Amino acid sequence: MPLDLTHSLHSQVSPSLFLSLVLLVSALSQAARRGRQTEAMLTLLVLTAVVLLSAAPRSDAIVVYTGWERHALVGSDVRLSCSFFSWRWTSEDVTFSWSYRPDGAKDSISIFHYTGGAPYVDNKGPFRDRLEFVGNPARRDGSILIRNLDFSDNGTFTCDAKNPPDIVGRPSSVRLLVFEKVPIQAGVITGAIIGVVLGLLILVVAIYYLMRFLVARRVFSLSMSKHGKKGKGKEGSQQRQKPKVPLVYLSF
Amino acid sequence: MLAVLVGVVILHLTEMIILIISTSVNAWRTHEGRSYHLWDGCSQTNGYKCNDINDADWLQAVQALMVLATLFCMLSFIFFLCQLFTLVKGGRFFFTAVFQILSSLFVMSGAIIYTVIGPESQKNDSYGYAFVLAWLAFPLTLISGFIYIILRKKE
Numbered sequence: 001m002p003l004d005l006t007h008s009l010h011s012q013v014s015p016s017l018f019l020s021l022v023l024l025v026s027a028l029s030q031a032a033r034r035g036r037q038t039e040a041m042l043t044l045l046v047l048t049a050v051v052l053l054s055a056a057p058r059s060d061a062i063v064v065y066t067g068w069e070r071h072a073l074v075g076s077d078v079r080l081s082c083s084f085f086s087w088r089w090t091s092e093d094v095t096f097s098w099s100y101r102p103d104g105a106k107d108s109i110s111i112f113h114y115t116g117g118a119p120y121v122d123n124k125g126p127f128r129d130r131l132e133f134v135g136n137p138a139r140r141d142g143s144i145l146i147r148n149l150d151f152s153d154n155g156t157f158t159c160d161a162k163n164p165p166d167i168v169g170r171p172s173s174v175r176l177l178v179f180e181k182v183p184i185q186a187g188v189i190t191g192a193i194i195g196v197v198l199g200l201l202i203l204v205v206a207i208y209y210l211m212r213f214l215v216a217r218r219v220f221s222l223s224m225s226k227h228g229k230k231g232k233g234k235e236g237s238q239q240r241q242k243p244k245v246p247l248v249y250l251s252f
Numbered sequence: 253m254l255a256v257l258v259g260v261v262i263l264h265l266t267e268m269i270i271l272i273i274s275t276s277v278n279a280w281r282t283h284e285g286r287s288y289h290l291w292d293g294c295s296q297t298n299g300y301k302c303n304d305i306n307d308a309d310w311l312q313a314v315q316a317l318m319v320l321a322t323l324f325c326m327l328s329f330i331f332f333l334c335q336l337f338t339l340v341k342g343g344r345f346f347f348t349a350v351f352q353i354l355s356s357l358f359v360m361s362g363a364i365i366y367t368v369i370g371p372e373s374q375k376n377d378s379y380g381y382a383f384v385l386a387w388l389a390f391p392l393t394l395i396s397g398f399i400y401i402i403l404r405k406k407e
Contacts, residue, residue: 250404251404
């Protein structure tokens, strides 16, 4: 959906929009002159918003939405959703049509058409007696339900919606994948195992440091009450041991 | 002695490199000259399609274990360097040893799972070099872990 700024600016600048723009620019200049920064910034913000909104594409293009991919098990039902976006109100002559192209085939056949307020389902093709219209055209929903899936139903389903006079647009496709059993998505188990182990590690380290902190605090409070400054002296000598090249040796 | 320090560091770095190679390279098994696993399950490609070997629940477990083993090996190296400068005189490198031994356990588990469950053996199948490296990494990390247990810091 490209932003056709020039097209929209030329065609859709209505008089009311122009008047509001003039008022906003004058308010902005007044606020800037008086040195009121917050007022100027707010008006600038509103001005930008108005300009952007008015520059939004108002061309007569319809945008069709379906899913990207649908996974389903053999023998189950799947609901393929289709919806569209259009600047116009939903007309009474809205049409939905679904076509199906099997995996590996080049041609697609039409399996569903909704026009003139009535749905027409496939009664001769691969989906006869299995297709059902479950959408609501008044709500811009042209979804279909396919029952009792088989492996031969793998393929691409294309939905084309038209909302007269808004007819220019691209149909959208959804890919159906039929599985024997639902596969575990790649990486779910991997991520789970790694996450659990790292979580346990962090937990153990946190508990270890917490115990050490608690023990040190108890020891510190005890030594403060009994020995006074002797405890602090010992800690200082420990930190001085930082040789330049630390050496190691083996010993059992 | 400096020789002990250098030897231990070289051993640790070698294990890290072995683990990284074994985890990241897709060469745990070969089929007619084409190697695959852990991250790429294709046994052969005819044109654009990829014939997946099998459903990979166990493969994901092996992936996770190998990644964890590499991670823990790297962490133990970092802890070794840390402890080298902050340990008391005569102290043992327990933290480093724990992480290194955990890493060896993870590698062992991963390699065992892959060996036992493994992809179905078809003809012209053989184990790849990454599989061999994983099995090599297990005793190396274990030995290194034990060395860290008996290692002490000298002034």
